[in-house]
Amino acid sequence: MTRRHVEPERVVALVIGIEQYGAGEDWNLPGPVRDALRFRDWLLARGVPDANILLHLAPLPGTEPGVPYRPADHDTLRRAFVTDVPARSGDALWVWWGGHGVLDTDEHLRLYCADATVADRRNIDVESARGVLRSDAVTGFGRQMWVIDACRTFDERHNFPQSLPGERLPTGRRVEAHEQILMFAAGRGQRAANDPELRLGVFSDIVLDALRTDPLPDPDALFEAVRARMNALRAAGRTEQLPSLLLISPERTESMPSAPPAVSGPGATTAGRLLARLIDALLAYPLMSDRDERQALVNELPAKVVARMPRHTMPRTDVIGIVRTLRAQPDRLWELYDAVTLLDEEPGRAAELKSAVQDFVAGPGPGM
Numbered sequence: 001m002t003r004r005h006v007e008p009e010r011v012v013a014l015v016i017g018i019e020q021y022g023a024g025e026d027w028n029l030p031g032p033v034r035d036a037l038r039f040r041d042w043l044l045a046r047g048v049p050d051a052n053i054l055l056h057l058a059p060l061p062g063t064e065p066g067v068p069y070r071p072a073d074h075d076t077l078r079r080a081f082v083t084d085v086p087a088r089s090g091d092a093l094w095v096w097w098g099g100h101g102v103l104d105t106d107e108h109l110r111l112y113c114a115d116a117t118v119a120d121r122r123n124i125d126v127e128s129a130r131g132v133l134r135s136d137a138v139t140g141f142g143r144q145m146w147v148i149d150a151c152r153t154f155d156e157r158h159n160f161p162q163s164l165p166g167e168r169l170p171t172g173r174r175v176e177a178h179e180q181i182l183m184f185a186a187g188r189g190q191r192a193a194n195d196p197e198l199r200l201g202v203f204s205d206i207v208l209d210a211l212r213t214d215p216l217p218d219p220d221a222l223f224e225a226v227r228a229r230m231n232a233l234r235a236a237g238r239t240e241q242l243p244s245l246l247l248i249s250p251e252r253t254e255s256m257p258s259a260p261p262a263v264s265g266p267g268a269t270t271a272g273r274l275l276a277r278l279i280d281a282l283l284a285y286p287l288m289s290d291r292d293e294r295q296a297l298v299n300e301l302p303a304k305v306v307a308r309m310p311r312h313t314m315p316r317t318d319v320i321g322i323v324r325t326l327r328a329q330p331d332r333l334w335e336l337y338d339a340v341t342l343l344d345e346e347p348g349r350a351a352e353l354k355s356a357v358q359d360f361v362a363g364p365g366p367g368m
Helices: 032-045 074-087 126-133 202-210 219-235 271-283 291-298 315-326 330-343 347-362
Strands: 011-018 053-058 092-098 101-103 109-112 123-125 143-149 179-184 244-248 253-257
Touching: 011 032, 011 074, 032 053, 032 092, 032 143, 032 202, 053 074, 074 123, 074 126, 092 126, 109 126, 123 126, 126 143, 126 179, 143 202, 179 219, 202 219, 219 244, 271 315, 271 347, 291 315, 291 330, 315 330, 330 347
Parallel strands: 011 053, 011 092, 092 143, 143 179
Antiparallel strands: 101 109, 109 123, 179 244, 244 253
């Protein structure tokens, strides 16, 4: 597909990074604000005017970015998609979003806004938002690049007490003039990894490293570079997520999931796949979704092991931390197996967990 060069002054960007939510400290997510600011710096270095960058942030306390920004609550972000961006003129649009997300039962990615609470999980529906930007409500922005660093886990697995609220944003008539490229950090049902110590999203960091000089790069080349880096991390057991690309234009429609690294030879399994299977086998237990029950599980382990175990409020992150602490001594993983099956005796889950532990212990090493 032939793409015309876009002058930097004709590029507009909606840049969103949300670290703090109305739901409280359990939802804190160090990293998205720093990633958003790094992306803003990249745009400025490419010649995009600062006035063309709509920056919406919700930083953690004590981490103010030092640059002007707009709020990231639902009403403000809704207005950004419905009013602020369509009021701008330009040839190309970036949408960058870092924060929490979830996949609803209609397979739509919902991105939580800063004022989301457990009782009212205020969000923006990505499908609805991009519907606005590809309608005649938007007269310019023939090229649109989206980078979304958020989980795409299934909503029903989180066991929230209230249903997920939804809204279809007002849109214009459908037209065929816009090209939209969406890069997602994670595949269907997957979590997007975040590094709280370095305060960055793993996917965002790789995308920023892969970007070159063009303020609107070739999406295929960019995605291939990102996919190669992510697959290398998967092979090393450092992440499980599979980034994906959705490209829709008048000339081409394509969805490109990121294929995992090839397995060479019968029975060859990477440490990352063994780890992913063990984590999934543990998370199959309903007790793992409850923080108090996970604590009861940990209390069954030796005190000297628990003392150096990193803990987290999010179930998957917490389980990964538990396994990382126990991995050096295989007997400890069997103690974990005994503790889990003591609290939940369901035979099907126990059989899968036993097999996952056996394969992990016998595998090529944790690679973590």
